Amino acid sequence: MPLLSVEDLHTYYGEAHILQGVSLRLDEGEVVTLIGRNGAGKTTTLRSIMGIARPSRGRVTLRGDDLTRRPPHEISRRGIAWVPEERRILPNLTVLDNLRLGLRGAGHPDGATAFDEVFDYFPRLRERAQQRGRFLSGGEQQMLAIARGLVARPSVMLVDEPTEGLAPLVVRDLTEILARINARGTALLLVEQTLEVALALSHRLYVMDQGRIQFEGTPEQLRKDPTIQQRFLEV
Ligand SMILES: Nc1ncnc2c1ncn2[C@@H]1O[C@H](COP(=O)(O)OP(=O)(O)OP(=O)(O)O)[C@@H](O)[C@H]1O
Ligand SMILES: [Mg+2]
Structure with a gap:
């Protein structure tokens, strides 16, 4: 059983259909990164897992327990922590x-x-x-x-763009610390725009575009796939 499982999530902001069937999983011990262009729906995915955005369809489970549409405070009490992109x-x-x-x-x-x-x-x-x-x-x-x-x-930490706007040395420190946090038992679902950081930290990655998962694979597989990189990551 995956630690965290997201199945076919659909989330709207008003009339706008933002998440169009997002499925992903995070296993015990993993670092998984969601990567993709601005506006792809990465933050909305984390907010939907946390119960802050309300998915209209789909399921979020933690060790098999259904958390979908539960209030955020209950989701954090069950063991999911959220570190938002604005570092509030x-x-x-x-x-x-x-x-x-x-x-x-x-x-x-x-x-x-x-x-x-x-x-x-x-x-x-x-x-x-x-x-x-x-x-x-x-x-x-x-x-x-x-x-x-x-x-x-928490058993799962959702961390949205931890390295954004930070100096290279700080990014390096932070990358190391995130790896240590994971090594001591916290599974991480990261959103990270810096491809090198994402590749260095992750066991698996999902590339997201226009509210859908477009690629899933290991860092090795993503490195070897220039088409995916060009289409969805603007490198
Ligand atoms: N509160 C909101 N109300 C309406 N639309 C929103 C809201 N928040 C985000 N959106 C729209 O939803 C889409 C997905 O946004 P989201 O923030 O999930 O993208 P992202 O992948 O995290 O992008 P970024 O890399 O810029 O952080 C975008 O088109 C965005 O304009
Ligand atoms: Mg975002």
Whole structure:
């Protein structure tokens, strides 16, 4: 049984038929990346899994349990964390208070241990624990957004464009940290526009265009497929 399964999802924004039958799966231990042009429907897919966008058709299951159209707070309580593309950290709260928000509704009491774990990944955040969010760099804000998702100890993390707008060195750090998070047992469904990052991190990739999955395969298979790259990834 897949850890997370998405079957034939259709999602509309008003009259616009955005997701036109998206199916994908994420297995225990995997990093899977959704890649594709602007407007392809990547974020809408994550929002539909999270219950923030409401699919009109299709199914989302976690270890076989149907989560379709359940409210977002329930979906996060069941073990899916969402790190949105806009890195919505709270600028007036400290790093620690931002992390405490990640514990809300997670149904596990031991904040101190969870914080220690995330500070292990992000030592920089430990140093800055008392700083307000707005004084963090872009890279640190992204790290905080990921850390806030992690404190709930999700089995699946959905991470939308974690490297967007960050300097190459920060991208490299973040790529390494995401790989470590995965190696310690969290399955990741990423949206990533940088092909090299996606290829380096993923066990499998899905290429999306116009609300449909156009390709599924391993990094090896995608590397060897210039047609898919040219048609859907503008390389
Ligand atoms: N709230 C909304 N209301 C109406 N249309 C929307 C809304 N959000 C997104 N769309 C449209 O839905 C389509 C898919 O958008 P989505 O954000 O899922 O794409 P994306 O693949 O994440 O793109 P990007 O790479 O730019 O983040 C686009 O045509 C977009 O204009
Ligand atoms: Mg997006």
